[in-house]
Amino acid sequence: MSVLLADVDQNDEIHVGGSISKNKIVSATGLSKSFGNFVAVKSVDFEMYEGEVLGLLGPNGAGKTTLISMLSGVLRPDGGKATVGGHDILKDLNKIKKMVSLVPQDLALYMELTAYDNLAFFANLYGLRGKLKKERIHEALEMAQLHKYANKKVGSFSGGMKRRLNLAIGILNHPKLMLLDEPTVGVDPQSRNHIFETIKKLVSDFNMSVVYTTHYMEEAETLCDRVAIYDQGTVLDIDDTSSLLQKHGHKQLEIKMKDVDESLIEKIKNMKNVDSVNYIDETLYINSSELLERTEEVLRIIREKGLVVSKFNVRESNLEDVFLKLTGKKLRD
Amino acid sequence: MNIWNMAAKDLRIFLRDIPGLVYLILTPVIIIAIASFALSGMFTEGEVEQFSIPIVVEDQGEVTDELLSVLKETPILKLIDTYESDDGKESLMTRKEAQRLVVDKKAAIIIPKGFSENVKNGENAELIVLTDPVDRVIPGVVTDVLSQYTSKLSMANVVNSVGVTAVQSIVSKTQELNGVTIDPTNEIATIGEQSEHFTANPPVQVKVEKMETSDKARETTPFESNVPGYAVMFVLLGTTAAATSLLEERERGTLRKLQTLPISRLSILGGKMLSNFLTALFQMFVLFLVGHFAFGMWVGNSILGLITLIVATAFAATGLAMLIASVCKTRAQASGVSLLIVLSMSALGGSWWPLYIVPEWLQTVAHVTLTAWSMSAFNNLLIYGEGMASILPSISVLFGMGVVFLFLSVRMFRFN
Ligand SMILES: Nc1ncnc2c1ncn2[C@@H]1O[C@H](COP(=O)(O)OP(=O)(O)OP(=O)(O)O)[C@@H](O)[C@H]1O
Ligand SMILES: [Mg+2]
Numbered sequence: 001m002s003v004l005l006a007d008v009d010q011n012d013e014i015h016v017g018g019s020i021s022k023n024k025i026v027s028a029t030g031l032s033k034s035f036g037n038f039v040a041v042k043s044v045d046f047e048m049y050e051g052e053v054l055g056l057l058g059p060n061g062a063g064k065t066t067l068i069s070m071l072s073g074v075l076r077p078d079g080g081k082a083t084v085g086g087h088d089i090l091k092d093l094n095k096i097k098k099m100v101s102l103v104p105q106d107l108a109l110y111m112e113l114t115a116y117d118n119l120a121f122f123a124n125l126y127g128l129r130g131k132l133k134k135e136r137i138h139e140a141l142e143m144a145q146l147h148k149y150a151n152k153k154v155g156s157f158s159g160g161m162k163r164r165l166n167l168a169i170g171i172l173n174h175p176k177l178m179l180l181d182e183p184t185v186g187v188d189p190q191s192r193n194h195i196f197e198t199i200k201k202l203v204s205d206f207n208m209s210v211v212y213t214t215h216y217m218e219e220a221e222t223l224c225d226r227v228a229i230y231d232q233g234t235v236l237d238i239d240d241t242s243s244l245l246q247k248h249g250h251k252q253l254e255i256k257m258k259d260v261d262e263s264l265i266e267k268i269k270n271m272k273n274v275d276s277v278n279y280i281d282e283t284l285y286i287n288s289s290e291l292l293e294r295t296e297e298v299l300r301i302i303r304e305k306g307l308v309v310s311k312f313n314v315r316e317s318n319l320e321d322v323f324l325k326l327t328g329k330k331l332r333d
Numbered sequence: 334m335n336i337w338n339m340a341a342k343d344l345r346i347f348l349r350d351i352p353g354l355v356y357l358i359l360t361p362v363i364i365i366a367i368a369s370f371a372l373s374g375m376f377t378e379g380e381v382e383q384f385s386i387p388i389v390v391e392d393q394g395e396v397t398d399e400l401l402s403v404l405k406e407t408p409i410l411k412l413i414d415t416y417e418s419d420d421g422k423e424s425l426m427t428r429k430e431a432q433r434l435v436v437d438k439k440a441a442i443i444i445p446k447g448f449s450e451n452v453k454n455g456e457n458a459e460l461i462v463l464t465d466p467v468d469r470v471i472p473g474v475v476t477d478v479l480s481q482y483t484s485k486l487s488m489a490n491v492v493n494s495v496g497v498t499a500v501q502s503i504v505s506k507t508q509e510l511n512g513v514t515i516d517p518t519n520e521i522a523t524i525g526e527q528s529e530h531f532t533a534n535p536p537v538q539v540k541v542e543k544m545e546t547s548d549k550a551r552e553t554t555p556f557e558s559n560v561p562g563y564a565v566m567f568v569l570l571g572t573t574a575a576a577t578s579l580l581e582e583r584e585r586g587t588l589r590k591l592q593t594l595p596i597s598r599l600s601i602l603g604g605k606m607l608s609n610f611l612t613a614l615f616q617m618f619v620l621f622l623v624g625h626f627a628f629g630m631w632v633g634n635s636i637l638g639l640i641t642l643i644v645a646t647a648f649a650a651t652g653l654a655m656l657i658a659s660v661c662k663t664r665a666q667a668s669g670v671s672l673l674i675v676l677s678m679s680a681l682g683g684s685w686w687p688l689y690i691v692p693e694w695l696q697t698v699a700h701v702t703l704t705a706w707s708m709s710a711f712n713n714l715l716i717y718g719e720g721m722a723s724i725l726p727s728i729s730v731l732f733g734m735g736v737v738f739l740f741l742s743v744r745m746f747r748f749n
Contacts, residue, residue, distance in 0.1 A: 069589070072592075072593040073592060073593055074589050074592045074593055074748075074749065075749060094595055097593060097594060097595040098595045100593065101593065102589075102590065102593040104586055104589055104590050105586075106585065106586030106589070107585075107586065108585075108586055108587045108589065108590030108591075109587070110342065110346060110587065112346045112349050112350065113342070113345060113346060113349075117342075117345060121338065121342045122594070124338040125335060125338055125339075125591075125594045125595075125596055126594065126595065127595070169590075
């Protein structure tokens, strides 16, 4: 098994969705990391492809930061194997570091320096010189929409501006793989949209791949090609959003009305393929794998009883529900 | 190259930190000035400091008058023989007033009634010195001055009485044997003259000669010891504070980012060392330049030696600072530990006072500190005017310490 994996390199073609063929950018098997007795990452397996945006969706303390720290060379795994761009993370870290960039959760900025000086410092360490360096800095400032503030001290920036600069530093080396660790925390909706646009543009322009760590399921849904449901250091499932919803989600019927009694609830519960029925705050919540068929029956009984429906809704399930189903807990409290 | 990029970033941050710069340069300059001017009396000759001493004169007579004139000519003493009484009038000093003044003046002299008479008659004559036991200097000085005079008086008295007794005994025996009358008045007068002559010109004397220890006649000022002393202390304080920026980078998360860049961990630490070292060098050179040009500190006979020593000291200080930053977990911890280490090293190693005044065993112990090696070498250069050869052992030890400290810090620093 390990021999096979070691042989995999970025030229191995993997067929996804039938006709499109893509190169593998990350491949991990049994990746683990402990801090003392505490296991932060438990034998994680996953693969991702060039040009793909993979969401890593998990609550606080799930081990998201620990996992991407291993991929970026900050932490050495205790067990397992991984390659990035075909290079072994244990042996060829230097090659990996040139093609990967980590945008850390904690702002990696020097507050005493200007935005320009920060960018120039990191550009220097990426070995950029002269005209190319100037171009890249310019591009990063553009992306962060910070041109006007280039010569201002970062310490005087607002939280959102700092976040944007933090992200912009990550594109200086035109990475093949970007590891974004909750890059939108504390960013206003407008800036967040701008960041999303930028990420999408980088993906399409440079065929860049992104691991996007978040505990906002909306972000994972809108931005990511595939999402890994991740908790307690374990990938519970990894797939595109619609497949995840199909596999683990249920639509839910929500009917708002007064005077619902126990007998009605019992009646609905006893219908075929009904998973659960709850009456909370004058609203009846009904889960079923055959929701359309059941809806007709439910509405008929309500009409027979002469009850008045004040609101009616079929709610699509979301990743939050998938997460709840897979882990038994909510993404956020 | 990466090391330089890392260091340049730190230096850029450092240059923007104006209060930090002030602390680095201005504080030591102020402390050096205060310490040096406070001690200047102990070093500069010419204008000798005077002690004001109350004197109570209860006696009248020849000897007392002479004693008073001698004391008045003693440059270190300024006699206070009157005081202002409650009604605002100037009165002659009394015992009571003198006792009150001792608290302030640390010593007082009393010439009791009958002093002259007793000296003349060769009887027990006493002078009284009132002292405040708390002070260690002034009572000693006053007692010394008086003892010198009284021993001269005693000498004259003893010679006189021994001589006169001998002459009289010979005269009386000769008269008895020969039955003649002899008048010894002339001989006795001669003895008196001779004893007075020897009192004025004692046959045994201490003669103090000033040696010229260097080519140029030069007087040591407090600055030759205080500038290096405080420069070493403040460089240690400065570098240990600067090195904690390494911990700050870990706490803030920039260190995590740096580890994802295509640079080695050694160049991350190397950059920190380099910026620390350059900061330390800058601080030391500025302090020595200020010492020389503003305070007139002598730079010794070997400029090359001085520069080498400054470089060696800055290097060792950098090593120590990096080691402290590597061993400590948080910045607060590091500043506490630094302060403890730097202050004890400064006291022990001779930043504040010369090492030769402490007990010998402590001098030996002190050489575990880099301050002791550095300070003894600075003393060799700036106080004794010695050359490069005399400081080579210290320089080797300082560079050695620096290398060991840096090696340990690289081994012990935890990146995550
Ligand atoms: N250096 C460390 N030493 C000890 N424990 C650690 C260390 N780093 C992380 N952990 C622990 O590992 C677990 C996973 O941490 P990690 O930072 O990877 O979670 P996360 O998913 O990124 O959480 P968040 O959403 O809060 O950022 C946490 O319980 C954390 O306490
Ligand atoms: Mg995290």
